[in-house]
Amino acid sequence: MSTATHPRAYATVTGPTATFITPDGHTEPLTATGNDDIRLTIVRRAAEEARRTGTPVELVTAGDRGEHHLLVTTTGEITPVPDTAPSLEPDQPDPESAEADASLTLHLGEEVREPAQEQQSAAQAPAPEPPTRASFITHTTDSARPVTGWRGALSSLGITVKPSPAELARRDREAVVSRHWAGCRTIAVVNGKGGVGKTMTTAMLAAVYARYGGGNVLAWDNNDTRGTLGWRTEQGLYDTTVRDLLPAAPTLLDPAASVSDITRYVHHQCVDRYDVLRSNPELLATDQRIAEAEFDLLMQVAARYYRLVIFDSGNDESAQRWLRMIDSSYQLVIPTLAAPEPAESAALLLDALRQRDERSAALAAHAVVVVTQSEPARRADLDRVVDGFAPHVRAVATIPFDPALKSGPLRFEALRPATRDAWVAVAAHAAEKL
Structure with missing residues (x-):
């Protein structure tokens, strides 16, 4: 050797x-x-x-x-x-x-051919091409009929109407969020400031990917300090958290383990079709810190049972589990509000990632910023935040004010149609580079 x-x-x-x-x-x-x-x-x-x-x-x-x-x-x-x-x-x-x-x-x-191959190819006469056989199968594609608005109503009556550009764009976004990848993909939802919509963004992205892509999506509450993802989502049959999953990880990674064994440790969302790995908000941070090696073990379990993992991160950007989450993520989604303080926190996070290492800088450059209107915002305030981030990240998307997002259970069907479309657009931006 x-x-x-x-x-x-x-x-x-x-x-x-x-x-x-x-x-x-x-x-x-x-x-x-x-x-x-x-x-x-x-x-x-x-x-x-x-x-x-x-x-x-x-x-x-x-x-x-x-x-x-x-x-x-x-x-x-x-x-x-x-x-x-x-x-x-x-x-x-x-x-x-x-x-x-x-x-x-x-x-x-470009391929480099060996000299012997060149001589052999030159010496051989080209073989005659066989006649092309007509296929008995007709390959067709959906003619993209409109399904919404007045065009959809006429189409349901059998009247041919072309879909609008907006509907074609919507279909393109839905196709993107329906993709499956070879291997598990990970998205980290991050902002060092609390109350900016990280949990909401995690739940909505998980719902979009699971509804359109067919499940096998995990929303992971990767939070040392009172993560509330479990408070705003359904509880499953078992009152379990990430602390219960950790000692069971070797068993779940055993070749004899079945796909249903993970059910005891996650909480299935019956309508939105994704699973939640909860933290325990009743414990102090000192009782639920997770080291790098423990995070890696949990990630092995997640990658075995899920095609897509979305991290709801905490606010401590120095925590081992937070840094390891960044190192394990394919895509960053950064939620903020149309207000100065949350936007400044998001901008400082991007600055820190650019200086951390080359991979973190690439994540920052390809990040998707989500500007949520927690209240009906002035257009000038919204535009200021959007325009401030646009030159520095891959995409900036906005979420309109929706009372269903303010408090209580997070359910995709409870949103207004415009809000649902906005979240599908965010999920499509995030999935483009996975």
């Missing part, structure tokens, strides 16, 4: 997906896009690490084609690392290893 002289990244291939570990130990899932081979996706990701570190990266891949060591440069050029594995015989290379390494000898975006 070779001695590592460059930063080393690892990739484990499992079909069209892979698990990639960066040289600094961060783990992330990879999925092939379009018609690309998953190995090309891995190489591109390794090249990104090479450019980030400013030096070639040794890529160690494992999968159904064995283990391979490749040196990936900052430009995406690949060369096998010598002496990574013994040959089958002194002068006979492993044919599968040679095939795998040859298929990976490429620049980013």
